[in-house]
Amino acid sequence: MTVYTVINPATEQPVTEVAQADVGQADAAIERAARAHEAWRKVAPGDRARLLRSFAAAVDAHIDELAALEIAGSGHPVGQARWEAGHVRDVLLYYSAAPERLTGQQIPVAGGLDVTFREPVGVVGLIVPWNFPMPILSWGMAPALAAGCAVIAKPAEMTPLTAIRIGELALEAGVPEGVFQVLPGKGSVVGRRLVDHPLVRKIVFTGSTEVGQQIMAGCARQVKRLTLELGGKSANIVFADADIEKAAATAPYAVFDNAGQDCCARSRILVQASVLDKFMGLLETAVKAVKVGNPAADDTEMGPLISAAHRAHVASYVPEGAPVAFRGSAPDGPGFWFPPTVLAPVSTGSPAYTEEIFGPVVTVTPFADEDEAIALANDTPYGLSGSIWTGNVGRAIRVARGVEAGNLSVNSHSSVRYWTPFGGFKQSGLGRELGPQAVDAFTEIKNVFIATE
Numbered sequence: 001m002t003v004y005t006v007i008n009p010a011t012e013q014p015v016t017e018v019a020q021a022d023v024g025q026a027d028a029a030i031e032r033a034a035r036a037h038e039a040w041r042k043v044a045p046g047d048r049a050r051l052l053r054s055f056a057a058a059v060d061a062h063i064d065e066l067a068a069l070e071i072a073g074s075g076h077p078v079g080q081a082r083w084e085a086g087h088v089r090d091v092l093l094y095y096s097a098a099p100e101r102l103t104g105q106q107i108p109v110a111g112g113l114d115v116t117f118r119e120p121v122g123v124v125g126l127i128v129p130w131n132f133p134m135p136i137l138s139w140g141m142a143p144a145l146a147a148g149c150a151v152i153a154k155p156a157e158m159t160p161l162t163a164i165r166i167g168e169l170a171l172e173a174g175v176p177e178g179v180f181q182v183l184p185g186k187g188s189v190v191g192r193r194l195v196d197h198p199l200v201r202k203i204v205f206t207g208s209t210e211v212g213q214q215i216m217a218g219c220a221r222q223v224k225r226l227t228l229e230l231g232g233k234s235a236n237i238v239f240a241d242a243d244i245e246k247a248a249a250t251a252p253y254a255v256f257d258n259a260g261q262d263c264c265a266r267s268r269i270l271v272q273a274s275v276l277d278k279f280m281g282l283l284e285t286a287v288k289a290v291k292v293g294n295p296a297a298d299d300t301e302m303g304p305l306i307s308a309a310h311r312a313h314v315a316s317y318v319p320e321g322a323p324v325a326f327r328g329s330a331p332d333g334p335g336f337w338f339p340p341t342v343l344a345p346v347s348t349g350s351p352a353y354t355e356e357i358f359g360p361v362v363t364v365t366p367f368a369d370e371d372e373a374i375a376l377a378n379d380t381p382y383g384l385s386g387s388i389w390t391g392n393v394g395r396a397i398r399v400a401r402g403v404e405a406g407n408l409s410v411n412s413h414s415s416v417r418y419w420t421p422f423g424g425f426k427q428s429g430l431g432r433e434l435g436p437q438a439v440d441a442f443t444e445i446k447n448v449f450i451a452t453e
């Protein structure tokens with residue numbers, strides 16, 4: 001049996017060992033899920049709803065425990081970790097209202113009655129990345145269970161602890177055995193088996209665009225249903241007519257939250273040239289004020305990176321002689337720390353400007369006018385999120401319509417609310433999660449005609 005040693009990224013100390021499933025165990029879990037699905041889809045809608053509410057209550061009763069696991073296993077600051085555990089509860093509660101509302105249509109036809117049903121798609125394989133282990137698990141898990149699907153979740157190798165505990169809480173809450181299974185293991189073993197096994201009818205994948213492309217090719221062989229949430233390189237566009245103080249004060253949190261390990265990170269700040277100097281002065285103060293340190297401390301805003309290898313990857317974007325405008329602080333000593341870093345001026349061809357760094361590094365680039373701002377924002381294969389700062393309503397709407405991205409915010413950086421749709425344009429993804437339609441993505445429409453004559 002192979003095991004994976006989970007490392008605390010803030011201390012570099014081992015936390016625990018987690019057994020890694022092999023192909024045989026993955027097959028057994030998939031067969032168990034297929035059997036459980038047959039029973040789960042027949043559970044009366046009101047009962048399925050009640051079980052999801054019990055599951056949410058079990059999560060709610062264990063928020064502190066789940067947060068502690070995420071602090072130890074992922075280095076998330078305590079305030080963020082508690083929010084994430086509460087988010088799992090909220091997503092479960094939101095979709096617990098779905099089973100009784102999974103209605104079809106009655107369509108007028110001659111000689112009979114025509115009705116549509118939303119049938120659960122079948123066993124769902126949910127492949128989760130390491131950056132937001134709890135929220136991303138819940139985005140696939142909750143609507144799939146509500147639709148009547150059985151779910152096998154494969155957490156990322158480095159961050160399995162909260163998913164394992166949430167799997168136990170589902171059982172304690174009365175969700176039947178086999179309906180929601182958590183299967184830790186390697187992407188190349190368990191993840192690939194979920195993609196290849198014919199009894200898995202849908203894959204929900206969040207992770208890198210590179211692995212997403214392989215998974216899409218794998219799913220194509222069986223025309224397997226697929227949702228993809230992939231990388232990003234989002235723009236934070238600041239116009240001269242904006243509240244520059246507020247735009248500068250909030251910009252660090254739009255990219256350094258979760259130490260920049262956020263697919264929605266606004267990692268390219270675009271600033272109208274006429275206010276560049278003022279903005280940079282205010283941004284420097286804000287960046288230097290970001291509190292980086294012990295994730296367990298209540299006032300910590302940014303923790304460490306996930307691993308030594310990831311820190312080396314992030315550091316490769318800030319080589320000797322890189323155009324560092326200014327940096328924040330980070331602790332010395334053990335832990336995979338990296339200080340918030342602002343690069344400027346940066347050429348639009350340099351890797352720091354074009355590639356997803358997935359760390360606390362941001363570039364600042366000036367633009368002349370609205371057209372150039374939109375062109376720069378769209379000059380990327382990605383299209384996940386972005387922010388627009390302006391005092392002009394018409395401009396806000398024009399730019400929001402012009403930027404090719406799935407989640408935009410005006411005079412704010414918020415982009416994830418569980419009751420609004422989330423997902424990417426271009427190579428940032430396929431399909432949408434969250435919001436009122438998410439359950440539909442776990443169903444097939446069936447049309448039935450019943451002759452009356």
Ligand code: NAD
Nearest residue numbers: 128129130155156187191192207208211229230231232263
């Ligand atoms: P990753 O692609 O390396 O891994 C993601 C998951 O896929 C892990 O569970 C991994 O074990 C599994 N996996 C790896 N190879 C596989 C294979 N061949 N077959 C099946 N499964 C396989 O990504 P990561 O490094 O864990 O996460 C970071 C990436 O995720 C970033 O690019 C980030 O932008 C993206 N992300 C996107 C969103 C979004 O909603 N768009 C959200 C969070 C993260």
